[in-house]
Amino acid sequence: MMLEKNQNLNQLRDQLRNFVAEREWQQFHTPKNLASALIVEAAELLEPFQWLKSGEPEELDAQTRTAIQHEMADVLNYLVMLADRLDINLLDAAHEKIQLNAQKYPVPLARGNAQKYTNLK
Known part of the structure; x- marks a missing residue:
């Protein structure tokens, strides 16, 4: 399912809830596990920048930008799920x-x- 361009955090949260429920993953999404997954994804976000001089946009090719985009999405998704689980x-x-x-x-x-x-x- 494609996301609407102006989707808000509550809509994203609801979409993530449905995604998780369809797979019966709620049992694995404890606050500790979500926080751990968030940290892993944040570390993966750093990887495309590892050997760049500054990481400014002119150093990033299309493939690297796509990788960064996907890691940023993972970080956001885990953060939204953690906030949902902790009612924040x-x-x-x-x-x-x-x-x-x-x-x-x-x-x-x-x-x-x-x-x-x-x-x-």
């Missing part, structure tokens, strides 16, 4: 985290500075 609204969590980061990294101290917030002065 990802968009709310993301907005909350942006606000928390804005407090930890005030613009006057953080602009152009890659240091951790504990080292900002």
Whole structure:
């Protein structure tokens, strides 16, 4: 089934629920297993970049871009399934985290500075 271009996270979650239910995989999708799978997929996302100078778009051929796209999709899918299993609204969590980061990294101290917030002065 093709995804709609403007599909939201709830629609993606529902599609993933159906995919998993059809295969009777719910029994395997514990929070620990989903978090583990997420980390594995995140590591696989790094692989196409491993020996590139910077990973900027001009270094990526079509095959590499497709591989990256698929790994990004795997990461997103596992993250959505984990959030569903733990009843976490990802968009709310993301907005909350942006606000928390804005407090930890005030613009006057953080602009152009890659240091951790504990080292900002």
